[in-house]
Each structure stands twice: as structure tokens, then as C-alpha cells.
Amino acid sequence: MTPELASSISIFVLALLVGFEVISKIPTTLHTPMMSGANSIHGVVLVGAILVAGLADDPLGYVLAFLASAFAAMNVVGGYVVTDRMLGMFRGRPPSPPANEASPSASEASPSANEAPPSTNGASPSANEAPPSANEAPPSANAASPSANGTSPSANGTSPSAEASRAPEAAGRAGAAPGDRKAVVADSANTAGAERGTSEADGSPSTPGAAPTRPAAGPRPAAGSETGEDDR
Amino acid sequence: MSATLTITWLVYLGAAVCFVLGLHLMRSPRTARRGNVVSASGMAAAVLVTALLLLDEDGGGVGWHGGVWAGLTLAGGIVVGGGYGLYAARRVRMTAMPQLVSLFNAVGGGAAATVALADASRELAAGSWDGLPASFSVPVALDVLIGAVTFSGSLVAAGKLQGWVPGAPITFRGSRALALVSAVVAVAAGVVVAVVGSGSSDGARTATTVALVVAVAAALVFGVLMVLPIGGADMPVVISLLNAFTGLAVAMAGFVVDNEVMIVAGALVGASGSILTKLMADAMNRSVGSILLGGFGTGDAPSAPGGPGAGPGATVRTVDADDVAIQLAYAHRVVLVPGYGLAAAQAQHELAELANLLSSHGVAVSYAIHPVAGRMPGHMNVLLAEANVPYEQMKELEEANAELDQCDVALVVGANDVTNPAARRPGTAISGMPILDVDHARSVVVVKRSMGHGYAGIDNELYSDPRTGMLFADAKDGLAQLVAAVKEYVSAA
Numbered sequence: 001m002t003p004e005l006a007s008s009i010s011i012f013v014l015a016l017l018v019g020f021e022v023i024s025k026i027p028t029t030l031h032t033p034m035m036s037g038a039n040s041i042h043g044v045v046l047v048g049a050i051l052v053a054g055l056a057d058d059p060l061g062y063v064l065a066f067l068a069s070a071f072a073a074m075n076v077v078g079g080y081v082v083t084d085r086m087l088g089m090f091r092g093r094p095p096s097p098p099a100n101e102a103s104p105s106a107s108e109a110s111p112s113a114n115e116a117p118p119s120t121n122g123a124s125p126s127a128n129e130a131p132p133s134a135n136e137a138p139p140s141a142n143a144a145s146p147s148a149n150g151t152s153p154s155a156n157g158t159s160p161s162a163e164a165s166r167a168p169e170a171a172g173r174a175g176a177a178p179g180d181r182k183a184v185v186a187d188s189a190n191t192a193g194a195e196r197g198t199s200e201a202d203g204s205p206s207t208p209g210a211a212p213t214r215p216a217a218g219p220r221p222a223a224g225s226e227t228g229e230d231d232r
Numbered sequence: 233m234s235a236t237l238t239i240t241w242l243v244y245l246g247a248a249v250c251f252v253l254g255l256h257l258m259r260s261p262r263t264a265r266r267g268n269v270v271s272a273s274g275m276a277a278a279v280l281v282t283a284l285l286l287l288d289e290d291g292g293g294v295g296w297h298g299g300v301w302a303g304l305t306l307a308g309g310i311v312v313g314g315g316y317g318l319y320a321a322r323r324v325r326m327t328a329m330p331q332l333v334s335l336f337n338a339v340g341g342g343a344a345a346t347v348a349l350a351d352a353s354r355e356l357a358a359g360s361w362d363g364l365p366a367s368f369s370v371p372v373a374l375d376v377l378i379g380a381v382t383f384s385g386s387l388v389a390a391g392k393l394q395g396w397v398p399g400a401p402i403t404f405r406g407s408r409a410l411a412l413v414s415a416v417v418a419v420a421a422g423v424v425v426a427v428v429g430s431g432s433s434d435g436a437r438t439a440t441t442v443a444l445v446v447a448v449a450a451a452l453v454f455g456v457l458m459v460l461p462i463g464g465a466d467m468p469v470v471i472s473l474l475n476a477f478t479g480l481a482v483a484m485a486g487f488v489v490d491n492e493v494m495i496v497a498g499a500l501v502g503a504s505g506s507i508l509t510k511l512m513a514d515a516m517n518r519s520v521g522s523i524l525l526g527g528f529g530t531g532d533a534p535s536a537p538g539g540p541g542a543g544p545g546a547t548v549r550t551v552d553a554d555d556v557a558i559q560l561a562y563a564h565r566v567v568l569v570p571g572y573g574l575a576a577a578q579a580q581h582e583l584a585e586l587a588n589l590l591s592s593h594g595v596a597v598s599y600a601i602h603p604v605a606g607r608m609p610g611h612m613n614v615l616l617a618e619a620n621v622p623y624e625q626m627k628e629l630e631e632a633n634a635e636l637d638q639c640d641v642a643l644v645v646g647a648n649d650v651t652n653p654a655a656r657r658p659g660t661a662i663s664g665m666p667i668l669d670v671d672h673a674r675s676v677v678v679v680k681r682s683m684g685h686g687y688a689g690i691d692n693e694l695y696s697d698p699r700t701g702m703l704f705a706d707a708k709d710g711l712a713q714l715v716a717a718v719k720e721y722v723s724a725a
Contacts, residue, residue, distance in 0.1 A: 001367070001719050002367070004337065004384070004490070005367045005487075007432045008486075008487060008490075008492065008495055011379065011492060011495055011496060011499075012483055012487075012496075012499045013499075015442060015483075015495065015496045015497075015498075015499035015500050015503070016499045016500075016502065016503040017503070018252055018500060018503070018507075019255075019479075019499060019500040019501065019503025019507075020503045020504070020506075020507055021505040022252060022255045022256050022259075022500075022504060023255060023259075023458075023503075023508060024507060024508045026258075026259050026508075027260075027261070027628070028511075028603040028604075028610050028628065029626075029628070030258060030260075030264060030463075030610055031508060031511065031512060031603075031610040032329075032330070032610040032611050032614060033264060033268075033582070033610065033614070034255075034258050034259075034335075034504075034508060034610075035257065035270065035333065035471070035472050035475055035505070035508055036329075036333050037258050037267070037268055038255065038475060038479070038500075038501045038504050038505055039333055039336055039337050039340065039475050039501075039510070040268075040271070040272070040336070040477075041251050041254070041255070041271060041364060041497050041500065041501050042340050042344075042475075042479045042482045042497060042498060043275065043336075043340055043495060044247075044251075044275060044278060044482060044494055044497040044498070045340060045343045045344045045347060045482045045485055045494065045498075046279055046310075046343070047278055047279060047491055047493060048280045048343075048344070048347040048482075048485045048489045048491060048493055048494055049285075049306075049309070049343055049346075049347055050279070050282045050283070050286065050306065051282065051285065051294055051347075051349055051489045051491065052347050052350040052354075052489065053298070053302055053305060053306035053309075054285070054286040054293075054294045054295060054296050054297065054298075054302070055294055055295075055297055055298075055350075055351070055354060056297065056298045056302045056305070056350065056354070057297040057298045057299075057302070057354075058357065060353055060357070061298065061302075061353065061354055062298065062301055062302060062305045063305075064346050064349055064350035064353065065302065065305050065306060065307070065309065065341075065350055066306075066308060067304040067310040067342070067346045068308070068343045068346035068347050068350060069305070069306050069309030069310050069313065069343075070308075070312050070339075071313060071339035071340070071342045071343035071346065072307035072313065072339070072340070072343035073309060073310040073311075073312075073313035073314035073317065074313035074314065074316055074317035074336065074339045075313075075317065075336045075337075075339050075340035075343060076275060076279075076314075076317070077313070077314040077317035077321070078316075078317025078318065078320055078321040078336045079317070079321075079333075079336050079340075080247070080268065080271070080272040080275070081317070081321035081322060082320075082321035082324065082329060082332060082336070083268045083320055083326065084265065084268050084269070084272075085321065085322070085326075086326075086329065086614050087258075087264045087265040087268055088265060089326075089614060089617035089618055094601070104668075114348045117269030131638075140239075149623055160699065163446045183504075184395070197678050204308065208702050210264065210575035229608075231490065
């Protein structure tokens with residue numbers, strides 16, 4: 001046995017032990033991303049594929065080098081990208097506390113800004129309610145286009161003016177503003193997520209009706225933040 | 233040591249550190265993404281510095297022997313493979329992600345086996361022949377065997393999850409015997425490569441070549457036959473196991489081409505993959521052995537009969553969407569219990585919509601997530617995160633059970649065995665498995681396509697509980713009905 005082989009075997013065994021140790025305590029939430037992450041690490045076989053390609057000098061060698069490098073590159077590139085995508089979905093959470101703070105202020109404000117009696121909502125309540133309070137878009141424009149694109153900007157349009165009238169704590173305002181801007185971006189991009197924007201918009205104005213019976217638990221999901229994330 | 237070798241060695245060392253740190257950072261949701269980036273940068277550095285070895289043969293590198301053709305094959309391979317990997321990884325729907333991971337795992341194993349084949353075929357075709365040293369032939373044999381099994385096995389696993397191969401266990405007359413034969417042949421051929429390969433005669437050279445080909449073929453057959461008889465619900469464990477196998481194959485490929493970073497990374501994945509496999513199997517109350525052997529018809533004993541009143545004739549109460557909508561809207565606390573059926577129907581957006589609707593109506597909503605809900609451990613969290621469910625609303629087992637004790641309505645969507653109270657009693661197929669205490673809720677609604685059995689193949693006593701209402705529908709349709717009904721109720725109120 002050569003010294004090189006002996007040291008390689010030592011490295012192998014020690015790396016095994018590190019592998020056992022490093023992964024022993026993981027929340028189940030992360031099992032799938034972890035598996036995907038480990039999966040991309042063994043894409044290091046691309047290094048081996050490059051080495052055999054350097055040594056290849058006959059047709060069989062070329063074919064095998066092509067296969068090895070294609071397989072390995074797919075493993076390593078795809079593995080890291082898909083892991084990043086998975087983990088990126090978890091990362092959306094930290095900004096949510098400020099966004100959630102913003103939502104009560106925005107949505108509490110909307111009933112107060114409404115002089116009109118709250119309930120009596122038809123199929124697209126937000127389209128009917130939001131414009132009078134916001135004093136921005138003519139109501140007819142919204143009524144004419146009850147589509148997702150028509151409704152949600154108007155629903156979001158409520159909050160800036162409503163905030164100005166209520167003047168909640170600064171943190172809430174700071175959180176709401178980017179959320180609204182993002183929502184407008186999402187709408188102009190006309191993404192599929194706009195459908196959800198509608199449902200949010202439908203949901204929040206229902207609060208005036210529900211507010212007398214359930215005053216404490218305001219609408220938790222922030223209409224602004226939810227639509228804002230759709231553009232991803 | 234030449235400058236080239238020193239630089240390469242240093243970068244490889246740094247890459248190995250990055251892999252370990254990356255895995256370490258991935259243990260917490262907060263740092264996981266950074267961990268992946270750290271690991272990817274180590275990988276990029278290791279791949280780039282390997283080019284140095286190609287350019288500097290005099291300094292101890294491998295050099296470049298094939299000229300322009302070899303360059304074209306390498307560049308073409310990287311562009312084709314990397315391009316497809318990038319495309320698939322960016323375009324895949326999150327519900328189809330497990331099979332993509334399995335596919336990436338398959339090609340990783342295939343690449344490891346191909347590297348060994350390429351190196352061995354060059355040795356076997358060389359002008360002078362005086363036998364292969366054991367330090368070369370043994371890792372070649374192991375690499376080819378493990379890599380080929382992983383390749384075909386992972387492809388079948390991906391096909392099962394994708395629906396190209398039926399998810400139910402597949403057996404045919406003699407399949408078990410054929411699997412055993414192919415395993416024996418593969419191992420025997422591997423031994424021939426390792427033993428006869430060291431002979432210096434021309435006969436030994438031919439025998440080694442033939443044995444190598446036989447080993448690949450038999451290992452490919454065995455990989456297929458190993459995974460075919462395993463049911464779709466066990467696929468996550470199988471994929472994780474094959475992932476660990478690939479790690480070992482890559483480490484063996486590292487021995488073949490004498491490359492430390494491959495040995496380190498391969499061993500790291502081999503070990504961590506085994507632990508992960510065990511954790512997953514534990515969460516399902518199965519042993520890895522019984523999953524694999526189960527495929528051969530020895531593991532799954534017929535399950536014990538259900539408890540009192542849970543027989544096939546047990547009466548269940550069916551409800552319709554309008555009843556459920558009113559029940560949900562009047563509740564103070566609702567716990568949603570998503571399961572495999574939700575993942576299969578890709579209904580996470582409908583569930584999130586329902587939850588948002590309810591919480592905007594003042595209902596406290598949370599999600600109870602069993603460790604093995606979905607198609608892989610942790611998969612449900614990813615799916616719900618995709619539907620923009622706030623992280624804080626997802627409760628893991630213990631926390632979820634505390635909430636279930638106090639909730640008014642537990643809405644079970646496509647989950648079966650993980651809610652079966654029979655697991656608390658000894659003597660059933662799922663005894664001892666940690667479950668969600670859905671039966672502790674004041675009332676229960678189950679959205680499910682039929683009274684069909686879950687993976688464990690036993691009746692769920694929860695369904696015949698008088699407090700349980702069954703809404704028979706596909707998860708997606710059922711939730712869409714509920715959303716419509718709740719909306720109508722809310723707007724009418």
C-alpha cells in the first residue's frame with residue numbers, strides 16, 4: 001500500500017465521520033432541502049469527468065467523457081439551483097412581521113375611511129368600496145373591469161390615504177409602503193398571481209361586515225404583502 | 233510539490249471546508265440558503281482549479297491528450313448537461329421537485345460510474361498491459377456497481393413519482409429471483425474485475441473487460457428490480473438511500489482518479505445521506521431494511537384488523553361543502569392538516585386561499601404538519617411556503633398536537649395514516665408511529681377522495697368517529713368548493 005493510498009483512506013474515513021456528525025440534528029422541515037443540498041455536493045464528480053476528459057484519446061474515451069461531463073454538469077448545476085429555489089421560499093418569511101404589522105393598520109383604516117355603510121357588498125366588494133375612500137380612480141373604471149387587475153390596485157389605493165388619516169405608528173407605515181408598491185408592480189406585470197390578489201381584495205372588505213362581531217382579530221394576511229410576493 | 237499541485241491542493245481543501253460548512257449552515261432555516269451558496273462557491277472553485285491540472289502536465293497534472301475532440305466533448309457535455317439541469321431546476325413545479333432531485337441523483341451516479349469506466353477502459357486499451365493494481369481495480373469495481381445501481385434505481389424512482397412508472401409495488405413471477413440473480417452476477421463480476429484484473433496475461437485483460445461490461449449490465453438490471461417492487465409512499469426513503477449510494481460511488485471515483493476533493497465530498501454525502509435516510513425512515517416508523525426487503529415480499533405482513541367499529545361496514549358521516557363552510561366560519565380556532573393527497577393534487581394554493589379567507593374572517597388558523605406529510609419529509613413545508621403561507625403558521629408535530637387539543641375544527645386534507653388513532657395502540661401496522669392527535673379536536677372534517685386506505689393499508693378509526701364528517705372529493709376540488717362556500721357565507725353575513 002502506498003502512502004498516498006493510505007492517506008486517501010484516512011481522509012475517506014474521517015470525512016464519513018464528519019458527515020455523520022454534521023447532519024445528526026436537523027428539523028424535519030429541512031430534510032428535503034438538505035437531501036437536495038447533499039445531492040448537489042456529489043456533483044463534484046464533475047471534477048472527475050474533467051480529469052478523464054483530459055486523459056481521453058480515443059472515440060470510446062470521448063463518448064464516455066461526454067456522458068460523464070453531461071451527467072455531472074446536470075447534477076451539479078441543477079442540484080444547486082433547485083436547492084436555492086426551495087430555500088428561497090423559506091427566506092420570504094423574515095420580512096413578513098413588518099408586513100403583518102402593516103396590514104392591520106391598512107385594513108383597520110379602510111373601514112374607518114368608509115363613510116358609506118359597510119356591508120351590502122356584491123360580487124366584487126372592493127371595487128365598489130375602495131374608490132370612494134381613496135378618491136383616486138373613478139368608480140366607473142373599476143366597475144367596468146371587475147378583473148383582477150382592476151380590483152387590486154384600487155384596494156391597495158385605499159391604504160396610503162387611510163394611513164394619512166389614521167396616522168398609526170411609524171413602523172406600520174414604513175412596512176405598508178413597500179408592500180403597496182410591490183403590489184402595483186405585480187399587477188402591472190399581469191402575473192397569474194393577480195387572481196390571488198382578487199381574493200385578498202375580496203376578503204379584506206368583508207371585515208366591515210364582520211367587524212362588529214369579531215373586532216379583535218383583524219384580517220391577518222396583509223393584502224399588500226401577499227400580492228407583493230406574487231411577482232416572484 | 234509543484235506550484236500547480238500546491239494551488240490545486242489548497243483550493244480543494246477550501247472546497248471541502250465549504251461543503252462541510254454548507255451542510256452545517258443548512259441545519260437551520262435561517263442560514264440554510266447561505267449554506268447552499270457557500271457549498272456552491274466551493275464547488276465552483278474546485279471545478280475551475282481542476283482546469284489547471286489539465287493545462288500543466290509537467291507540474292504533475294493530468295495534461296490534455298485528446299486534442300480538439302476531447303475539448304469538444306467536454307465543453308459539449310458541460311453545456312448540454314448544465315443547460316438542461318439549469319432549465320429543469322428553474323422550471324420545475326415545486327410539487328414535481330422530488331422526482332427532479334431523484335433525476336439529478338441518477339445522473340450523478342451515472343457520472344460516477346462513467347468516470348470509472350472511462351479510466352478503466354483507457355487502461356484496458358493501453359498498449360502495454362501488466363495488470364491493474366488492486367488500489368485501482370477495487371474502487372473501479374465498487375464505483376461501477378454502486379453507480380450503475382444508483383443510476384437505474386433513481387430513474388425508476390423518479391418515474392414512479394412522476395407517474396410514468398405505476399407507483400404501486402410491481403412484482404412479476406420470478407422478479408425476486410431475478411433480482412437476486414442479477415445482484416449475485418453483478419457482485420461476482422465485480423470480484424472478477426478486482427481479482428483477475430491484477431493478472432498480467434492477455435487472457436486476464438480480456439476477462440477483466442468482459443467482467444466490467446457484465447458488472448455494469450447486471451447492476452443496471454438490479455437497480456431497476458430493486459426499486460420496482462417498492463411502493464410510491466416509500467420513494468423518499470429510497471431516493472435518500474440512493475443519494476447516499478451516489479456519494480459513496482463518487483468517493484470511489486475519487487479513488488479511481490486519485491482526487492481528494494471527490495473522496496471527501498463523496499464520503500460526506502454518503503454519511504449524511506445515510507443519516508438522513510434513517511431519520512426519514514424513523515419518522516415513518518419503518519426500518520430501511522424492511523422498506524427494501526418489503527419490495528421482495530417479506531417485509532409487509534398483513535396489517536392487524538382495526539379497532540372496534542372500524543371495520544369495512546363502519547358507518548361514516550358524510551357532509552357537504554356548505555355545512556363545512558359554516559362550521560369553519562363559526563369556529564374560533566381551525567387547524568389544517570395537509571397530507572400526501574394535498575401534495576398529489578397540488579392543492580396547496582387552494583388551501584392557503586381558504587386559510588386566508590378564514591383568517592380574514594377572524595378565525596385563528598394554523599397548519600399541523602406531520603414530519604412525513606407530503607411526498608418527502610419537509611416537502612409539505614416547501615409546498616406551503618410556495619403558496620405564501622407564513623412560516624409561523626406551520627406547526628410541527630408537538631406544537632400542532634397542543635393546538636389540536638384546543639381547536640374547534642380540524643380540517644384534514646388528504647392525510648390518512650398520520651392521523652390514525654390506531655397508532656397509539658399496540659398491534660397495528662402503524663403502532664408507535666408518531667401521529668397528529670386530530671381526534672382531540674372538537675370536530676373533524678376530512679377531505680378525501682374515498683374511504684381508501686393509506687399506505688399502511690388499514691382502516692382509519694378517525695373516519696368512523698361520530699365527530700368526524702367526511703367530505704368526499706379530490707383535495708383540489710374539495711378545497712375549491714369550500715373556498716366558494718365560505719366566500720358565499722362570508723359575503724352573505
